[in-house]
Amino acid sequence: GQNIDQPTEMTATEGAIVQINCTYQTSGFNGLFWYQQHAGEAPTFLSYNVLDGLEEKGRFSSFLSRSKGYSYLLLKELQMKDSASYLCAVRDGGGDMRFGAGTRLTVKP
Amino acid sequence: SAVISQKPSRDICQRGTSLTIQCQVDSQVTMMFWYRQQPGQSLTLIATANQGSEATYESGFVIDKFPISRPNLTFSTLTVSNMSPEDSSIYLCSAPSGQNTGELFFGEGSRLTVL
Numbered sequence: 400g401q402n403i404d405q406p407t408e409m410t411a412t413e414g415a416i417v418q419i420n421c422t423y424q425t426s427g428f429n430g431l432f433w434y435q436q437h438a439g440e441a442p443t444f445l446s447y448n449v450l451d452g453l454e455e456k457g458r459f460s461s462f463l464s465r466s467k468g469y470s471y472l473l474l475k476e477l478q479m480k481d482s483a484s485y486l487c488a489v490r491d492g493g494g495d496m497r498f499g500a501g502t503r504l505t506v507k508p
Numbered sequence: 509s510a511v512i513s514q515k516p517s518r519d520i521c522q523r524g525t526s527l528t529i530q531c532q533v534d535s536q537v538t539m540m541f542w543y544r545q546q547p548g549q550s551l552t553l554i555a556t557a558n559q560g561s562e563a564t565y566e567s568g569f570v571i572d573k574f575p576i577s578r579p580n581l582t583f584s585t586l587t588v589s590n591m592s593p594e595d596s597s598i599y600l601c602s603a604p605s606g607q608n609t610g611e612l613f614f615g616e617g618s619r620l621t622v623l
Contacts, residue, residue, distance in 0.1 A: 440616075441617050442551070444611040447611060449609075494539075495541075496541070497553070500550040
């Protein structure tokens with residue numbers, strides 16, 4: 400079967416750094432994606448990894464290890480507006496995007 | 509980036525009725541995807557809508573319950589048939605960005621409540 404696992408909830412303080420982990424087992428691998436979803440809104444694309452290593456995009460970075468089936472999303476200098484759900488997704492061998500259950504991040508003052 | 513419009517944005521439906529959700533993309537795309545997001549949960553792929561051929565359904569979803577049309581490269585519909593309260597959910601249409609990364613863009617979603 401296919402599994403994409405990530406923590407259900409996390410809490411962090413404004414200005415801090417938070418790391419959201421994701422492990423996956425899928426039928427084939429064609430890239431790992433992170434999406435942000437604010438309550439009541441559609442998901443929006445944050446980052447993409449297809450090779451091992453770190454991809455940095457402003458305050459957000461994403462890491463991938465294909466051999467370990469592992470990724471993380473790193474958010475720096477947290478702001479209140481970063482409170483949202485963060486969805487880990489894998490494009491499988493068939494080209495379909497499979498989503499984890501999402502991690503609900505709460506940023507506190 | 510693609511702009512995807514869905515309608516209705518929300519609806520309240522009676523048990524046993526059917527509702528069709530429309531999805532319009534502002535550019536031509538080969539594949540469109542329909543997802544369901546139940547309250548507090550993540551996205552589950554219902555089916556892939558292919559232009560010129562029948563939709564490809566995921567395990568647990570069947571054409572009789574969720575018929576899909578894809579008449580051209582910018583438009584698709586999803587019908588939720590013979591609805592029950594368990595079908596209360598957000599239904600999201602999506603399409604690839606067209607970039608090499610192939611990330612998905614999503615419509616605003618259609619929130620259905622079945623009484």
